[in-house]
Amino acid sequence: MRVQQRAADAFTEETLDPGNWREALALSRQIVEDAVAYLRDVRDRPVWRQMSPEVRACFLTPLPRAPQPLADIYGTITETVMQYPMGNIHPRFWSWYMGTSNFTGALGEFLAAIQGSNVGGGDHAAALMDQQVVNWCKEMIGFPDSASGTLVSGGSMANLICLTVARNEKSGVDVREHGLGALRKPLRFYGSDQIHGCHRKAMEALGLGNCALRRIPTDRELRIDIGALRSAIAEDRAAGFQPACIIASAGTVNTGAIDDLVATGALAAEEDLWLHVDGCIGALLAIAPENAYRVAGIERAHSVALDPHKWLHAPFEAGCALVRDASAHRKTFSATHEYLATTARGLASAPWLHEYGLQTSRGFKALKIWMSLKEHGIEKFGRLIDQNIAQARYLAELIEAEPVLELAAPTNINIVCFRYRRHDFDRAALKSVNSEIMLRLQEEGIAALSDTTVHSEHCLRVAINNHRTRRGDLELLLKAVVRLGDDIVRGSRALPQA
Numbered sequence: 001m002r003v004q005q006r007a008a009d010a011f012t013e014e015t016l017d018p019g020n021w022r023e024a025l026a027l028s029r030q031i032v033e034d035a036v037a038y039l040r041d042v043r044d045r046p047v048w049r050q051m052s053p054e055v056r057a058c059f060l061t062p063l064p065r066a067p068q069p070l071a072d073i074y075g076t077i078t079e080t081v082m083q084y085p086m087g088n089i090h091p092r093f094w095s096w097y098m099g100t101s102n103f104t105g106a107l108g109e110f111l112a113a114i115q116g117s118n119v120g121g122g123d124h125a126a127a128l129m130d131q132q133v134v135n136w137c138k139e140m141i142g143f144p145d146s147a148s149g150t151l152v153s154g155g156s157m158a159n160l161i162c163l164t165v166a167r168n169e170k171s172g173v174d175v176r177e178h179g180l181g182a183l184r185k186p187l188r189f190y191g192s193d194q195i196h197g198c199h200r201k202a203m204e205a206l207g208l209g210n211c212a213l214r215r216i217p218t219d220r221e222l223r224i225d226i227g228a229l230r231s232a233i234a235e236d237r238a239a240g241f242q243p244a245c246i247i248a249s250a251g252t253v254n255t256g257a258i259d260d261l262v263a264t265g266a267l268a269a270e271e272d273l274w275l276h277v278d279g280c281i282g283a284l285l286a287i288a289p290e291n292a293y294r295v296a297g298i299e300r301a302h303s304v305a306l307d308p309h310k311w312l313h314a315p316f317e318a319g320c321a322l323v324r325d326a327s328a329h330r331k332t333f334s335a336t337h338e339y340l341a342t343t344a345r346g347l348a349s350a351p352w353l354h355e356y357g358l359q360t361s362r363g364f365k366a367l368k369i370w371m372s373l374k375e376h377g378i379e380k381f382g383r384l385i386d387q388n389i390a391q392a393r394y395l396a397e398l399i400e401a402e403p404v405l406e407l408a409a410p411t412n413i414n415i416v417c418f419r420y421r422r423h424d425f426d427r428a429a430l431k432s433v434n435s436e437i438m439l440r441l442q443e444e445g446i447a448a449l450s451d452t453t454v455h456s457e458h459c460l461r462v463a464i465n466n467h468r469t470r471r472g473d474l475e476l477l478l479k480a481v482v483r484l485g486d487d488i489v490r491g492s493r494a495l496p497q498a
């Protein structure tokens with residue numbers, strides 16, 4: 001025994017653990033203190049700032065070979081990374097569509113990394129919490145207990161997971177074993193012309209190709225035209241295709257339009273198709289007392305993709321795929337590996353959670369969601385959703401009252417499409433003025449919004465998925481838009497006419 005002990009001491013084994021835990025603790029306290037101040041004062045900083053060449057150069061330094069004190073590294077981070085965020089935690093960030101994160105969620109991320117579990121499977125607390133959060137997501141949208149689900153990186157992955165199950169279930173052959181070559185007829189999927197871009201990528205990755213996703217025209221409210229959908233399905237059957245799946249959008253990314261989930265569900269049932277709901281924006285309306293009615297019928301879909309990093313404000317990333325038929329879900333992704341056998345007792349005695357998706361190793365995403373849901377309760381999250389929708393309505397009213405602004409699409413939930421308008425400007429001139437307004441708002445750090453084209457009309461787009469936005473922020477935005485628009489127009493008129 002003594003001999004062995006001496007032999008072990010002869011090795012100088014290394015570790016990544018801190019050399020001095022007291023110093024590590026002191027620096028950690030400093031980091032937490034700074035983090036609290038950073039969030040507390042977010043409103044006082046610009047939404048976004050251009051990085052200087054010097055700052056950019058910090059990200060071109062060579063691969064570090066020698067060690068460096070952690071305190072110095074943290075110093076660099078505070079001056080670079082923390083000073084130049086994307087801006088989406090700011091109260092006046094309304095670009096594209098994303099959530100605003102939250103402090104408790106950030107603590108959850110930290111603790112999840114400290115605890116460090118891999119949620120690919122195994123019998124441990126993180127795995128149980130992962131399933132509990134999936135169960136809560138099911139409950140939020142009214143899915144049955146028997147449904148299954150998995151937490152993934154975001155909505156794009158959640159949609160891909162669900163569409164893979166739909167493809168396999170509706171192909172009529174063993175696609176997993178034999179591939180698409182075994183299909184008797186080419187499959188067809190259907191979505192509106194407002195469908196999110198991730199579905200195209202999914203169709204391509206699934207080997208079906210972009211053309212297999214038919215884009216169906218939308219009505220004035222930007223919802224899928226049910227009559228046109230019905231005709232497209234009939235046309236495809238007659239032409240020898242196999243209609244497989246309707247992808248209904250519960251909240252489109254352009255305008256927040258919600259396809260008629262009851263009608264698409266009825267049509268899917270009539271035609272024996274899979275109904276998938278892309279609920280990345282709108283599935284969680286189901287928890288908002290004033291707006292839940294908009295997604296009535298979502299609970300009858302075969303699968304739903306939703307995004308906790310949007311209206312639950314989980315720090316990136318967190319998406320969730322839900323599948324009504326748990327066995328169809330598992331059948332799509334289960335695989336037995338000799339190195340991942342289940343045992344009767346011990347660490348490997350629980351179901352393998354990697355059998356519900358594409359990843360093997362999985363991060364502990366559940367903790368950040370779990371902690372903030374526990375802290376605030378689901379009713380508050382529902383009220384915050386209602387609050388964003390009421391704010392969007394308020395913004396739309398302000399726009400309607402302002403002569404140089406006009407709405408460019410109906411405001412349905414929390415997305416407002418509008419533009420600065422001069423009656424003597426043609427479409428191209430309006431597009432360039434509005435694009436310039438958008439860029440100056442960003443460059444001046446006032447607000448971040450994005451632009452889009454709806455039914456061929458270019459417009460600015462404000463997506464309020466933000467628990468920090470106040471009405472005053474929206475008033476400030478419109479004042480700035482009018483000021484910048486007027487400046488730009490004045491500038492262009494001062495130029496000699498070409």
Ligand SMILES: *Cc1c(COP(=O)(O)O)cnc(C)c1O
Pocket residue numbers: 097153154155156157159196198249251252253278279280281307319
């Ligand atoms: C955000 C969004 C997605 C993609 O989700 P990510 O989390 O960004 O991957 C898909 N569909 C809709 C309608 C979305 O709003």
